[in-house]
Amino acid sequence: MEIDSSRVDRPGKVDAVVSPYEMIDQNSCSDAQTSKESGQEEGVVAIPLRNIVKTLDRERSVIRLPSYEKVISDSVLYAHASRVLHLETNPGNARALVQRHGDRDVWLNPPPFPLSTEELDQLFELPYKRLPHQDYQGKKMPAYEMIRFSINIMRGCFGGCTFCSITEHEGRVIQNRSEDSIIREIEEIRDNVPEFKGYISDLGGPTANMWRLACDDKAVESVCRRLSCVYPSICSHMNTDHGPLTHLYQRARELPGIKKIFVASGLRYDLAIRSPEYVKELVTHHVGGYLKIAPEHTEEGTLSKMMKPKIDSYYEFKKMFEQFSKEAGKEQYLIPYFIAAHPGTTVEEMVNLALWLKENNFRLDQVQNFYPSPMATATAMYHSERNPLKKLSYKSEKVFTAKGEKIRRLHKSLLRYHDPKNWPIIRETLRNMGRSDLIGDGDMQLVPAEEKRNSSRPAKRPRVQKNSLNKSLNKSQNRKRPKK
Numbered sequence: 001m002e003i004d005s006s007r008v009d010r011p012g013k014v015d016a017v018v019s020p021y022e023m024i025d026q027n028s029c030s031d032a033q034t035s036k037e038s039g040q041e042e043g044v045v046a047i048p049l050r051n052i053v054k055t056l057d058r059e060r061s062v063i064r065l066p067s068y069e070k071v072i073s074d075s076v077l078y079a080h081a082s083r084v085l086h087l088e089t090n091p092g093n094a095r096a097l098v099q100r101h102g103d104r105d106v107w108l109n110p111p112p113f114p115l116s117t118e119e120l121d122q123l124f125e126l127p128y129k130r131l132p133h134q135d136y137q138g139k140k141m142p143a144y145e146m147i148r149f150s151i152n153i154m155r156g157c158f159g160g161c162t163f164c165s166i167t168e169h170e171g172r173v174i175q176n177r178s179e180d181s182i183i184r185e186i187e188e189i190r191d192n193v194p195e196f197k198g199y200i201s202d203l204g205g206p207t208a209n210m211w212r213l214a215c216d217d218k219a220v221e222s223v224c225r226r227l228s229c230v231y232p233s234i235c236s237h238m239n240t241d242h243g244p245l246t247h248l249y250q251r252a253r254e255l256p257g258i259k260k261i262f263v264a265s266g267l268r269y270d271l272a273i274r275s276p277e278y279v280k281e282l283v284t285h286h287v288g289g290y291l292k293i294a295p296e297h298t299e300e301g302t303l304s305k306m307m308k309p310k311i312d313s314y315y316e317f318k319k320m321f322e323q324f325s326k327e328a329g330k331e332q333y334l335i336p337y338f339i340a341a342h343p344g345t346t347v348e349e350m351v352n353l354a355l356w357l358k359e360n361n362f363r364l365d366q367v368q369n370f371y372p373s374p375m376a377t378a379t380a381m382y383h384s385e386r387n388p389l390k391k392l393s394y395k396s397e398k399v400f401t402a403k404g405e406k407i408r409r410l411h412k413s414l415l416r417y418h419d420p421k422n423w424p425i426i427r428e429t430l431r432n433m434g435r436s437d438l439i440g441d442g443d444m445q446l447v448p449a450e451e452k453r454n455s456s457r458p459a460k461r462p463r464v465q466k467n468s469l470n471k472s473l474n475k476s477q478n479r480k481r482p483k484k
Contacts, residue, residue: 001057005064005080058093062095062097063098065097066081067101068106071099076392076394078384079384079392081099082379089172090224091112092223096110114171115175121181124152124185125184149199149201150201151186151204153177154175154177154211155205158210158228158230159230160230161308163376163377165374173214179244183255186252186255186261198257198260200261202262202265203249203252203262203263206265207265208267209245211248213241220237227377228307230268230309231307241275242274249281249285262286263282266293270309270313273317279321280320284324284327289332290332290335291333292335296342298352298356301345305381305387305389314336339370340411341408341412343370343382343401344381348433350411353414354415355438363418369411370402381401382401382403417446422447426446
């Protein structure tokens with residue numbers, strides 16, 4: 001049975017019907033088992049429940065997305081198609097999707113069910129050589145050097161960050177290797193990989209600390225349509241016990257011939273802080289002086305478009321990190337990652353991030369400017385300038401998007417506020433915003449003036465208020481945007 005995608009998430013005035021695709025914005029996804037009761041709006045005809053029940057049969061249903069021709073000519077329909085695609089990523093309830101391309105239909109099967117631990121172990125324990133292809137002999141391969149002594153303990157990620165497409169590649173349900181299989185691979189590297197000197201460069205995966213974490217109710221998991229198990233807060237059904245992972249770390253580092261095991265994969269610190277013993281094990285034994293984590297931003301407006309936790313959880317993790325480093329007698333530092341020019345990020349929010357960096361004495365060398373990548377929700381946000389995390393219509397929320405060289409260069413420059421090459425563009429921007437008070441040599445000022453001037457320092461960190469600068473910058477960039 002074919003279902004038009006507008007029936008599950010209509011881009012326009014939404015029919016007041018019972019919909020199994022209603023997004024749940026609450027802490028628990030248990031409510032996903034029930035549907036909203038049918039309502040009646042003026043001019044809207046409610047469809048009887050008996051006509052909707054048939055759509056719940058996923059084995060016999062396919063959802064038709066807007067055609068390719070419609071999607072490329074209508075950015076709202078593009079965002080709508082992306083939203084429906086991401087709602088159909090749970091193997092327990094996802095439908096097949098179909099889209100017209102000219103005179104052909106392109107069919108997309110639902111995602112496969114996750115592999116069991118036994119099946120994943122079999123795949124990882126096939127007789128791999130752990131060496132580059134023989135055609136590369138004698139050549140330096142940076143990618144190989146990076147992963148040469150690293151071990152993948154899992155697949156998948158339930159974080160749902162909008163700028164990432166790991167969910168589409170590996171699934172939202174974590175697929176775990178067994179502890180014994182992981183230990184056997186460490187021993188295989190130790191005994192058979194040339195030039196191994198006792199150091200495992202990474203014991204992780206798409207996210208370092210999601211191993212063995214899962215929904216505690218399979219019935220709820222099979223019907224849940226949340227795009228993230230940890231945003232806007234950690235689901236009450238999510239098991240966050242890091243005990244098994246802590247035990248794995250301890251067992252691995254005690255193996256003969258192993259000097260140190262590092263954890264270099266991305267870490268969800270909002271999950272980690274729920275298990276202080278895990279943080280202690282990590283900080284005491286598996287950090288090589290620096291630990292990279294990714295708050296991505298400090299401002300809630302941007303974080304909500306990224307589906308990332310508030311900066312408060314960073315402070316809590318930082319406190320634990322410093323405490324356990326001190327107890328271990330080690331001088332260690334957190335290295336935070338941030339993204340500039342992400343959809344939804346205003347210039348004011350980038351200035352506030354730059355002030356936060358200066359206040360915390362961070363001088364970033366490597367920074368990331370957002371680039372749209374295939375299948376990511378933030379890509380739909382970037383192209384459509386709408387928010388596909390909410391129901392879409394032609395009157396729905398507009399999302400400011402940094403497009404064009406000038407505004408993107410400005411966002412990146414604010415992350416590197418300390419680089420003299422960036423001072424001219426930052427000064428110009430601050431003056432246009434009416435924030436010349438942030439120009440000077442004071443501790444609470446962002447960039448120095450062209451020449452020293454006597455000025456009083458602000459008593460406390462100033463916050464930037466929103467104004468119309470972003471709209472004018474966005475309009476100027478849109479006028480110059482070439483046609484595709």
